[in-house]
Amino acid sequence: MTMRRSTAIAAAFIAALALGTTSAQAQGTLRIGMTSVDVPTTGGIPNNGGEGYRFLGFPAYDALVNWELKEKQDDIANVRPGLAESWSSDPKDRTKWVFKLRSGVKFHDGSAFTADAVMFNMRRVFDEKAPEYDAPAAPIVKSQLSMVDRWEKIDDMTIAIYTKTPFAYFPYMITRLLMVSPTQYEKVGKNWVEFGKAPSGTGPFKITKVTPRVSAELAKNADYWDKDRIPKLDRMILYPMPEPTTRLAALRSGQVDWIEVPPPDAIQSLKQAGFEINLKPYPHTWPYVFNTVSPKSPFTDKRVRQAMNYAVDRQALVQLLNGTAKPAAGLYPPESTYFGKPENRYSYDPEKAKALLKEAGYGPGKPVKAKIMVSTAGSGQMLPLPMNELIQQMLKPIGIELDFEVVEWGTMLVAVRSAPDSAPSMGVDAINISLGFADPSTMYRYYHSDSKSPTNWNWAHFSNPKADALLMAAQTEFDEEKQLDLLAKAHAIIVDEAPWLFIVHDLNPRALSKKVVGFSPAQSWSQDFTTISMAK
Structure with missing residues (x-):
């Protein structure tokens, strides 16, 4: 996305918000600024990753x-x-x-x-x-x-x-x-595009109005089957706002009540102004998924992958994010029971990184050169452009030169579900994408040979026979303690093999107006909006 186009979209959001402010201030209406570029699809298979499911998936279905x-x-x-x-x-x-x-x-x-x-x-x-x-x-x-x-x-x-x-x-x-x-699919002419305009699920909210690029509205389902989860809200209105400054301006001006991912440098001033800053660990990681199979990719060499993991100053990134993330040392954080006992505990060690690069045949006159796909925004992406620029700066003196292929979030989601040598992957050597570990099957999807994209989410096309055997044994093991032991051993291998650059875990920051009452965040990519009400 060009800067000019991004600015134009931001202006359109503000104009739309200004026009809708009067009606949106009705009692019991929650207005949310999302990070997505567009309104996630509404027909029961939301795009825009975890954010799509969070706002237009689980609330309505x-x-x-x-x-x-x-x-x-x-x-x-x-x-x-x-x-x-x-x-x-x-x-x-x-x-x-x-x-x-x-x-x-x-x-x-x-x-x-x-x-x-x-x-x-x-x-x-x-x-x-x-x-x-x-x-x-x-x-x-x-x-x-x-x-x-x-x-x-x-x-x-x-x-x-x-x-x-x-x-x-x-x-x-x-x-x-x-x-x-x-029945609704039949009613709209057996057309999924038309279904998305008038969708029907069973969830606690009903999707009542969709304006592409501008907003989506949901209303309380008073007849919801789970009587304990009938929403207290009358309505929710969702606005896609990929620019952090746009979200911040909308919150401060009272045009929205809630924003995802406030700009880190604005957090202190938001607190002083009476806004609630909500932080909660959740199953999230923000890595580079390496292309481990294409002959031109430097990441076919494990030593280069490990060097990358020692070359990144994760604490500097946490500082950039004003403490809204924590360093990653694997898919799972070290305190997780799934972490295991890897030989490598990645920390900022530029000398070790240089030594590994030298062993792999790189040096001052021959730097590693790689192109990374990065997004402008997206679900769990935090501040992808400033973060990647900082990574680029810290890696260059070590002998790693990064170039970026900047795309919109939806484009990246298509790429990561495609093979690394396919057209959607654009010939990149890695993809910087936020991913989750919400359930025990996560490692199988990301790292098992049978999960190579486009079948599943192993875009790296990483393959390790020992890890494969452990992951297969774990998924067929119905005893949870034995399953945990197998997964921890597999994770240790994965950390040492480094098919990803493990960077940070997001702490899921959001800023809320003091009018928002009853929100209790879960350690999940989804959240429960049925408990929320709006103070007068």
């Missing part, structure tokens, strides 16, 4: 299994029954998962949720020959649920989903598949 966002606030969010009252893995066939569906649930259009609706949603994502297959959106879900093999209706309120191999973490994964109304 349910999955068979939902995230538990109210309990265990001091731990990573777990799962709870959603549209399935219960589920189980068949002891005689661990590839078979049986889901008992919740009765009495209605979609926003009034139609009933049944097993047939689940079958419809499965075909939307996985059956390329089905008339309802959603080719543009399906890969967003399919890349997360690549283990799904087939499905069947057992009766009107029971379904079975089969995985290709035993997959102990499957209940965590099925949270990605949100249920939409087949």
Whole structure:
């Protein structure tokens, strides 16, 4: 995105906000400034990564299994029954998962949720020959649920989903598949674009109005099936605002009540002005995912990858972010039970980095040269341009010269789901993308050989037989203690092999007006908006 275009979009946001301020100040309306460039898609498969699911996924839709966002606030969010009252893995066939569906649930259009609706949603994502297959959106879900093999209706309120191999973490994964109304799809002419204009889910909020590039509005679903989670708010209005200064200006002027990722240098003044600054660790990491397979990529050499991990001053980045992140030493933080005992504990050690580069054949007259895909903004991306500029500056004296391919967030999400040698990847040597570790299957998706993109999220095309064996054993192990031991051993190997540059973990900063009451942040990429009300 050019600076001129970015400025024009910011001006449009401010104009739209100014026009809508009077109506938006109605009692019980929460207005949020997101980091996304555009309104995430609204048809039940949101784009824009975790932010899309946070604001226009889980509030308006349910999955068979939902995230538990109210309990265990001091731990990573777990799962709870959603549209399935219960589920189980068949002891005689661990590839078979049986889901008992919740009765009495209605979609926003009034139609009933049944097993047939689940079958419809499965075909939307996985059956390329089905008339309802959603080719543009399906890969967003399919890349997360690549283990799904087939499905069947057992009766009107029971379904079975089969995985290709035993997959102990499957209940965590099925949270990605949100249920939409087949009746509404028929009503709008069997067209997913039209469905997105008048969507229908089962969630606690209804999407009522979408203005591309400007806003999306959601209203309370007073008939929500979970009576404990009927929203206190009347409405939520979501505004895409990729520029931090635009979000800040909108908050200070009272045009929004909540912004994601306030500019770090404004945090102290916001506190002094009476705004709440909300920080909470959550399952987030901000790495460079290295291209480990293309012959031209310097990151095919493990020594170069390790050198990068010793060459970055993570504390300087934390300082740039005014303490809203913490240093990363792996996918998981060192205090995690999944971290294991790697031989390498990455810290800022430029001399060790230089020694590794020398061993790999680089030196003062032959620097490492690499092109990195970076985004202008995006879900969990924090301040990607200033952060990458600082990394570029700190690496050059060590003998690593970075060039950047700057893209919008949606472009990056397409790239990371594609192969590293494909056109969407633009020939880069690494992708700087925020990623999560919300469930135990995370490492399998990011690092197992079977998960190489475009099948799943291993864009690095990293392959290590020992890690593969441990990750496969863990996903087929239904004893949690044994599973944990296998995952910790796999993580130690991954840290030492360094398929990623592990940089920082975000602390999920957001700034809230003192009018926002009842928000209790969960350690999750999603949040519960049903507890929130607005003070007069």
